[in-house]
Amino acid sequence: MFYAKVFVTLKKSIADPQGNAVREALLSMKYNGVKDVRMGKLIELKLEEKDRAKAEKKVRDMCETLLANTVIEDYSYDILEV
Amino acid sequence: MKFGVVIFPGSNCVTDCYYALRDVLGQDTEYIWHGTKDLNYFDCIVLPGGFSYGDYLRCGAIARFSPVMDSVLEFAHSGKPVIGICNGFQVLTEAGLLPGALLRNKNMKFICDNVFLKTENTNTPFTNLCSGEQVLKIPVAHGDGNYYVDDETLKSMKENNQIVFRYCDAQGHVTDKANPNGSLGNIAGVCNREGNVLGMMPHPERCMEKILGNEDGIVILKSMVNYLKGGVING
Numbered sequence: 001m002f003y004a005k006v007f008v009t010l011k012k013s014i015a016d017p018q019g020n021a022v023r024e025a026l027l028s029m030k031y032n033g034v035k036d037v038r039m040g041k042l043i044e045l046k047l048e049e050k051d052r053a054k055a056e057k058k059v060r061d062m063c064e065t066l067l068a069n070t071v072i073e074d075y076s077y078d079i080l081e082v
Numbered sequence: 083m084k085f086g087v088v089i090f091p092g093s094n095c096v097t098d099c100y101y102a103l104r105d106v107l108g109q110d111t112e113y114i115w116h117g118t119k120d121l122n123y124f125d126c127i128v129l130p131g132g133f134s135y136g137d138y139l140r141c142g143a144i145a146r147f148s149p150v151m152d153s154v155l156e157f158a159h160s161g162k163p164v165i166g167i168c169n170g171f172q173v174l175t176e177a178g179l180l181p182g183a184l185l186r187n188k189n190m191k192f193i194c195d196n197v198f199l200k201t202e203n204t205n206t207p208f209t210n211l212c213s214g215e216q217v218l219k220i221p222v223a224h225g226d227g228n229y230y231v232d233d234e235t236l237k238s239m240k241e242n243n244q245i246v247f248r249y250c251d252a253q254g255h256v257t258d259k260a261n262p263n264g265s266l267g268n269i270a271g272v273c274n275r276e277g278n279v280l281g282m283m284p285h286p287e288r289c290m291e292k293i294l295g296n297e298d299g300i301v302i303l304k305s306m307v308n309y310l311k312g313g314v315i316n317g
Contacts, residue, residue, distance in 0.1 A: 018186060
């Protein structure tokens with residue numbers, strides 16, 4: 001079994017109004033020095049797979065097809081054997 | 083001549099589209115459940131608005147993998163007309179039938195309002211009865227309508243006249259103030275390179291009758307009928 005954590009974030013070139021609203025809130029709470037806030041998604045997957053390379057390929061395929069929209073988002077992942 | 087209105091779980095403008103085509107325009111129209119695969123006896127497909135699959139993950143992302151979508155892709159690639167309205171537009175971008183993507187509205191608010199659109203391309207199956215640069219008042223209702231596309235794609239879209247509608251003021255001026263959601267270049271509707279697939283955030287099917295106080299949407303749906311009847315497309 002493998003456990004994958006997939007992180008999906010808006011591309012750096014794309015404005016993130018949600019992150020900006022959170023930043024403004026933090027600043028209004030006197031957390032000074034918060035230069036930037038970017039929001040994203042964490043997707044946790046449990047995969048019934050024995051081979052690490054196959055698990056990784058599967059995760060990459062899932063990111064490319066469904067989990068991320070590569071027109072606007074970047075993705076990264078960590079894979080742990082469990 | 084038959085229109086098909088696709089129903090995804092969570093689509094909520096299905097009846098409006100069906101009513102607009104069948105009752106207002108008198109066209110043969112059928113619902114298409116998202117599990118359907120055979121679209122052979124349809125001449126035009128409508129992907130309606132709503133919240134398919136609860137907008138989970140991203141708007142339109144899961145609907146894009148509904149069984150019907152393989153057939154919609156095939157249908158579109160064969161050159162037949164497909165229109166996606168609001169959530170339907172989001173599904174079409176997710177499916178790669180249209181360039182770009184719809185991001186969260188810049189002001190983070192769900193916007194439900196009448197907006198004005200400037201028609202920038204009348205040479206499509208959806209706008210052929212519009213006069214050049216015609217200004218239409220059409221309602222929007224969305225939280226994720228902020229159109230984005232990368233610079234390079236935008237350039238080729240401009241060269242191919244793929245920007246069909248832009249948000250404007252009542253006089254037809256495309257201004258920042260008239261942009262409700264932060265869309266790049268005030269873009270409200272785009273078509274594919276071939277022109278047979280249109281996506282737009284505003285809802286023409288919601289303004290089809292005098293009794294509702296606004297009939298501006300009728301020219302878009304009538305253009306589709308005109309196109310299918312072999313009507314002339316504006317040059």
